Amino acid sequence: MNETKHTSRDILPEPTLRRLPWYLAYVKTLDSKHEEHVSSTQIARRLNVDASQIAKDLSFLNIKGKTRIGYEVHPLTKALNEFLGFKHRHNAFLIGTGSLGSALMRDLGLQQYGLNIVAGFDINPDVIGTAVGEIPIYDFKELAARQRSTGVSIAIIAVPFENAQEVANSLVESNIKAIWNFTPYRIKVPRNIVLQNTSIYSDLALMYNRMGPAGNNNKNSTK
């Protein structure tokens, strides 16, 4: 909970980082019920993660449980929220205000996790100058200028995947440092740019596949 966490952040393994939000979700439910302590065994049983793994993961945050008592729920919740960056405000631009893009602009859930979409950008003259909720939509051509005036360093790509690479190139030229790509297109960026891919459609394909032919009683060809 002090500056030492920044050094440990840099060496944090991705699987650990992926598990921390699970712990957070669980301890938040305990915190809301005013429970005071939770043991790693209890977390382990609930989340199907090894208790020793949990202890190891939490040690990256310099958090140690006490023998027989476990972790203090409230401080653990706070520390996880803080560590994961959810307690800081990160301003972001959103590119492509179509169905997925405007859905993300409307999703207040993102704000709870520290992501604050301050502007949308599009190339469609029909939507430029309008807004989604309180968030204005600007001409994509203005992006570089608006980046300079606001210092925003995160951009979300929600354009048709055919345009994803072209948009990414413009973002990099416009001094954007981190790109959250919601298209299934594998865009390429220079090494100094943080690229995070989220493809909800590939999760969908995984689910369909696991359902298999047996799960197809509800599956009708649209052709």
Added chain:
Amino acid sequence: MNETKHTSRDILPEPTLRRLPWYLAYVKTLDSKHEEHVSSTQIARRLNVDASQIAKDLSFLNIKGKTRIGYEVHPLTKALNEFLGFKHRHNAFLIGTGSLGSALMRDLGLQQYGLNIVAGFDINPDVIGTAVGEIPIYDFKELAARQRSTGVSIAIIAVPFENAQEVANSLVESNIKAIWNFTPYRIKVPRNIVLQNTSIYSDLALMYNRMGPAGNNNKNSTK
């Protein structure tokens, strides 16, 4: 492209299944430009995946490229779309019509990938009886009855994570066979239920972490 694919589907490794939508996105862009052939080397260069891996992945679909010519773009696009289940209509219920839930109901993108949300469910009397777009919102209590009358077997969970497990239990009792969980909560379901987790917030945490303290010029504490 015949029934043999169902047997291969069952043994498909997850990493392969995760790469197939990337190939699809890329070949779709080629198809829209009316390009006729693409080599695995060309796909490899574009997507940073080994050419031999691509050939292996596509062999699961019984697709083989021709020496020096490569794959035929249009049939490959069709086969990938079909194989991934995106060309079939899968009806689904959505539980929790808050910000994320209603965003998903509005996201027409899901329909392009074969997911057709036919109804939303909520416990909030203010939204029960209303609709998002054309999709009606019903009382969550009616879920079992509506499942029986429609045969829908997929449900999307977009409720506050505190209620995720409880909702999942009700879904399983209501004969839902596949659950797409958008909450960061690790719900538990019986082994015969397909569970797909999509946590966009954990992707967000990963991105924040990779940005590191150096990327924090745009990061202000909200406290």
